[in-house]
Amino acid sequence: MRFAALADALAEGAIEVGARASDRTEAIRIAGDLLVSTGRATPHYTDEMVRAVDEHGPYIVIAPGIALAHGRPSAEVLDTGLSLAVLADPVVFGHSTNDPVRLVFGLAAFDHNAHLGLMRELALALSDVSVVNSLLNASQIEEVRAAL
Amino acid sequence: MKLLAVCGMGIGTSVLLKMNAEKVLRTLDIEATVDATDLATAQARRDAQIILTTPDLVDKLQGLPAEIIAIEHFFDLEEITQKLERSLG
Numbered sequence: 001m002r003f004a005a006l007a008d009a010l011a012e013g014a015i016e017v018g019a020r021a022s023d024r025t026e027a028i029r030i031a032g033d034l035l036v037s038t039g040r041a042t043p044h045y046t047d048e049m050v051r052a053v054d055e056h057g058p059y060i061v062i063a064p065g066i067a068l069a070h071g072r073p074s075a076e077v078l079d080t081g082l083s084l085a086v087l088a089d090p091v092v093f094g095h096s097t098n099d100p101v102r103l104v105f106g107l108a109a110f111d112h113n114a115h116l117g118l119m120r121e122l123a124l125a126l127s128d129v130s131v132v133n134s135l136l137n138a139s140q141i142e143e144v145r146a147a148l
Numbered sequence: 149m150k151l152l153a154v155c156g157m158g159i160g161t162s163v164l165l166k167m168n169a170e171k172v173l174r175t176l177d178i179e180a181t182v183d184a185t186d187l188a189t190a191q192a193r194r195d196a197q198i199i200l201t202t203p204d205l206v207d208k209l210q211g212l213p214a215e216i217i218a219i220e221h222f223f224d225l226e227e228i229t230q231k232l233e234r235s236l237g
Contacts, residue, residue, distance in 0.1 A: 052156050052157060055156065056155075056156035056187065056204065056205060056208075057204030057205070058204060059155060059156060059161060059201075059202035059203075059204040059205055060155075060156075060160070060161055062161050062164060062165075062202070062221075062222040062223070063221045063222050063223050063224070064221060068160050068161055068164070069160075070157060070159060070160035070161075071157060072157040072158070072159060072186070073159060095203075095204070096203050096204075096220070097203070097220045097221070098220065098221065107159070107160050109159045109160070112158065112159055112184075115159070115163075116163070119160075119163045119164060119167065120167060122164065123164050123167045123168060123222075123223065126164075126222075126223050127168070127223040127225070
């Protein structure tokens with residue numbers, strides 16, 4: 001692991017590879033469910049992640065094929081954490097240039113500063129083409145872990 | 149110089165954008181601060197010269213006394229560099 005904070009935030013069970021979603025809401029819900037099942041957020045937080053995109057558009061698609069779903073810091077966040085759904089088939093989010101999406105990260109953050117170390121590592125990891133390609137081509141959770 | 153990086157919630161996408169914008173500004177040797185904010189906060193602020201955001205939010209930031217720059221690929225430092233250089237002349 002080159003990215004200690006990322007590894008820490010991606011709890012055991014927070015990664016799903018080969019996830020199946022037919023639209024962007026389902027895709028976001030998979031990432032949200034992973035935050036819930038790993039104790040990082042409540043199911044309401046997943047609803048917020050979906051609502052954010054319904055309200056503001058697919059701005060969470062931050063790079064070709066990559067979405068970062070998140071709500072705002074609130075009581076629905078139980079711990080700072082990250083989840084990752086690697087979709088079996090790409091899903092159209094409606095973004096002007098970065099569709100379709102294969103990697104859906106879910107982010108739960110307590111406040112505006114607690115997760116900065118994590119975000120710095122996420123930015124570094126996703127700026128690295130070889131890391132992104134490894135994530136896109138991962139067929140097993142171990143491959144995702146190895147890429148990070 | 150003050151820049152804002154804006155996303156819907158102010159904690160995810162905007163923070164990533166802020167980090168990469170700061171990296172680019174350092175490389176260009178431009179002294180500036182970049183604040184990550186949510187959309188509502190950005191709409192109420194008047195202190196930034198440049199607002200960086202995603203294409204989806206550009207329309208919601210019109211009317212502010214700042215130049216709006218839409219960044220498509222947040223990790224493409226070249227795109228951020230080119231757009232900032234063009235804006236800063």
